[in-house]
Amino acid sequence: MAASLRFSGLKTPPTYSFPKQTTSLQCHSASPTLLSFAAFRPSNSSILRNISLRRCCESRVFRVCCQGGNVDVIQRNEFEAASSGEAENQLTCVMKFGGSSVASAERMREVADLILSFPNERPVIVLSAMGKTTNKLLLAGEKAVSCGVTNVDAIEELNFIKDLHHRTADELGVERSIVDGHLEVLEQLLKGIAMMKELTLRTKDYLVSFGECMSTRIFAAYLNKIGVKARQYDAFEIGFITTDDFTNADILEATYPAVAKRLNDDWISDPAIPIVTGFLGKGWRSSAITTLGRGGSDLTATTIGKALGLREIQVWKDVDGVLTCDPNIYQHAEPVPYLTFEEAAELAYFGAQVLHPQSMRPAREGDIPVRVKNSYNPNAPGTLITRNRDMSKAVLTSIVLKRNVTMLDIVSTRMLGQFGFLAKVFSIFEDLGISVDVVATSEVSTSLTLDPSKLWSRELIQQASVRFRSSCFD
Known part of the structure; x- marks a missing residue:
């Protein structure tokens, strides 16, 4: 005898729609391995005709429950549900913070509070070195060339860097050991420079990398201390592959799949907020640490945004967005509310200090909006950079100045x-x-x-x- 087959709460593919009332089907076989059936709508179209139960379960993701003579088909879409759940829990945006935003323990606390004020976001955090650390490292390297090995300990900039990072760790309540290893290697590097009496471009890139490596470790440790699970990453270890143009390297295409795989795999296996060093990469020939030029952390952020296909890239600065001119020259500069990728790239290339000249390329290629905001004034609207904007009222967007040309x-x-x-x-x-x-x-x-x-x-x-x-x- 044919058993009655009843659909209860069946979720169908988007291209089809069953009527809301219960649909009865006839089972022509009671075989547990192959149960063929057909479903008919009260219209001219039909689906699932003469499909084996096994294939039906794979392609339509149904579950068939047999109890006595009744066979109930109820919704089963574990793959879809899992995919939906994964989508809901995927990383959503990049938040990049510059050196002034993480210049002290107090500023790091404020940045942590700012990140946590967006509870619906699952961000990738990109950080620059603390405050003026990069400049101090370069000065320390230049002094090491001529000071002699025995005098490296007395270099003022080295002691400033040690004190800044130790004090910050102490004030945030994290262990100094997080940065002690890097500080020891930094001192040895300066002694090597003093011994060789030379500071090559390759060594210079390695030297300045200590700033980002230490700031990200301190910040990740602080987030973990306050109960926010975070994981620190050095960009040159997770797939940022660059040319070997030391001090001004370009990111290569191989970076995108490598970064996406590493960050996605880690997030899926053990979700934690990624804290990534900005500004740094690894030369594809030399395998040495490279830097992306001044402001290169912006490029790091947009590269991650494109690699992961995120919803938005947020660049947090110490100004209220991209301004109409340099506020150091004209104090009444105002933020520009909207820009296109092309406009932002031109402004950056010709002297605007808010963005790295190359940072718009990954965002434009991935069609990912870039929002420039002020970490000191997070309620300010900032500047939104997209592919297109209303140009009907555009007369003059911004004026920039490029020096030493x-x-x-x-x-x-x-x-x-x-x-x-x-x-x-x-x-x-x-x-x-x-x-x-x-x-x-x-x-x-x-x-x-x-x-x-x-x-x-x-x-x-x-x-x-x-x-x-x-x-x-x-």
């Missing part, structure tokens, strides 16, 4: 009507590794500026001048 003028009447002149000029710059910033041309002259963030010397400019004469004007 070198301009070259190339003047020759032979330029007039000559094919490939600029190609020759830029080929020479490429060969010499000189980065060009802005170009303006006329009939008989070309004026261009050199990017001050890139390394070049007067000797290189002289070499370029000689090659211009021989290649372009002969």
Whole structure:
């Protein structure tokens, strides 16, 4: 005899819809291994026709309960529920805090309170070094070159860094041992610099990395102390792969899958707020620590945002967003409420200090909004950076100033009507590794500026001048 098959509270795929009333089906086989049945809507369409129970359970995720002659099919969608649960518990955003935001124990407490004021967020935290630590490390390295090995202990900047991090750990109630190992290695590094009487770019990057490594360890320890589970990460250990351009490295594409795998795997196996060092990476050839240039923590944040496909990237600064001009020059500067990725990238490239020049690229590629906020004034709306914005009332967005720019003028009447002149000029710059910033041309002259963030010397400019004469004007 055919058993009665009754659907109770069945959840169907989005493309189909059963009527709300109970649907009766006829079971044509009582075999526990293969039970074929068909379900019909009171319309012309039909689904699940002649599908084995085993396949039905796999593809539709139903559970079939047989009790006597009755077979009840009830909702079973463990995979969907698990996926939904995972989605609800996935990391949601990046929160990046600059050096001034974590400059002291008090500021770290405020940042922790700020993070916890968003209970619905599951953020990745990116931190810079504490306060002026990066500058102090560079000064310590420069002094070590000439002070002699026996005098390294007396370097003022080294003692300042030790005192700052020990005092911060004490005030936050975490163990000094969290940073003691790094401070010991830092002192040994400075002695090595003193012995070699040289501070190479590679060593300089390693030197400044101690700032982020210590600030993130202190902050992660404090969060764990107050009952917020956190885990510290060094960016160069979780997949931030860069070029070997020390002091100004670029992030490579291999970074995105590597970072996503590490952070996602750790989060799934043991959820804890990731505390990641900003500004740092690892050279793909040298495997040495590299840095991303000044403000590189912004690039770290947007890279993580793209890698994980997060909802938003928050960059917390000490100003109320991207401003209409430099507040140090004009004190009545106002925040710009909305920007496009292109506008933000241009402003950053031409001198705006709020963002790293390259930081917009990952956000634009991932189409992830970037919100610039003030950690000292979290209620201020800040600046929202997206792909598009209303341009109907846009006249002038912001004014920026770029200092220490070198301009070259190339003047020759032979330029007039000559094919490939600029190609020759830029080929020479490429060969010499000189980065060009802005170009303006006329009939008989070309004026261009050199990017001050890139390394070049007067000797290189002289070499370029000689090659211009021989290649372009002969």
